[in-house]
Amino acid sequence: MFAILLKGGMGLVFGLAFLYGMWRLIARRPLHCHAPTALMYMGTAFPVFCFFEVAVGHGHTWVFGQPLWQYQIQPIHGGQTSLYNFAIWPLYGWHLYLCEQTLAHMTLSRPMRSSAQALKHTCSGPLLEILANIGMLSALGRYYFYYLPDDLWHLTSVQVVPYYALTSLLFSWVIMKVRRIARPLTVGAMGYLIGLSIILWG
Template sequence: MTEFAVGLFCSVLFLGLSFAINRRLRHGPLAFDPYRALLMASAVFALAVPLEALVDGFYATARGQLLWRYDILPRHGGSVSALGALIWPAYGLHLYWLLQVLEQRLPEGWRGRLLQALIIGLDAPLFFEVTGNLLFLAITGRYYAYYLPGELWHLTSWQVVPIYMLCLFLGLTILQRLLAMRPRALLPPGLYLAGLGFVWLG
């Protein structure tokens, strides 16, 4: 099985797991607006890949080593993977459903971006990254993203949690503004192509 085939399989498997968990947490059907879902998927990809390169680069400068290293189709010195073109949009769809759960389950007055960023900042490394790495290890025997700190068996690291929370607050602010705009058919594919361009330039 090629690396892209494994990435596609893991993305679909993760989406199925995400849908089932979020539907159960919501105690009912999840909304699905095709435009909003595609916008979330493409925007998350376009935002995530440059932030990966930026954050990992800063960490390496400060600490003398990368925080994570992609072992499958690495780009930008190992801080980004070409499989991000599949993996990050899948996470964007997971985020689309997770935000619906938070809107329903959090008490009114506690639904702001700050608390959402704090919660998702735990979800991203402890659910998304651990699940992804375990799937890749089970299928290929290799990590997708190998975390140099070893306190969580190199599947993820506690050190990324505050970084993710900060990045998520910024990302959720941008996503909210994009979702508030009048729908534009070319925006989701344009964002996706921007993400692809960044990946392949590395």
């Protein structure tokens, strides 16, 4: 367990820096981050995406007769998620926070802004999955998660886009609600504890 915490923690630190650098390049300016709000996004993303990853994974298997993906490294919940996702899903919350910060400071027409929001909800997750899997294949020679469809070389799949869109929209709704009723740090801490319970329950 210590090795998992150490490797996951190192991956978290690397991911924080990588995603910040990526969005800074896209924004073409330094991003001024409000730490409590960023932690709220990270802590809330963990349970929301982890829960729906497991639920959607099992639901897809039940409907279509085979899983859409299988985790290859420290799999839990029947291979639908991984022990290392205590770091991965908070990073996705960080990514969404930086994306919103970037869009807020960009001068875009209404159609362009709507298109950017749509891409955030539908395509950013699969694109990050491709990067994560390429990184794992380069470093360890193994997929982090293996998609059974081969439409995108098993790195991700077009079939996951609707699931990301629905869960991302739900996440945005949850963020909108919880930020009105509690302090960001409280929301983030509670969310992270709920996420850990999902991981440990597996």
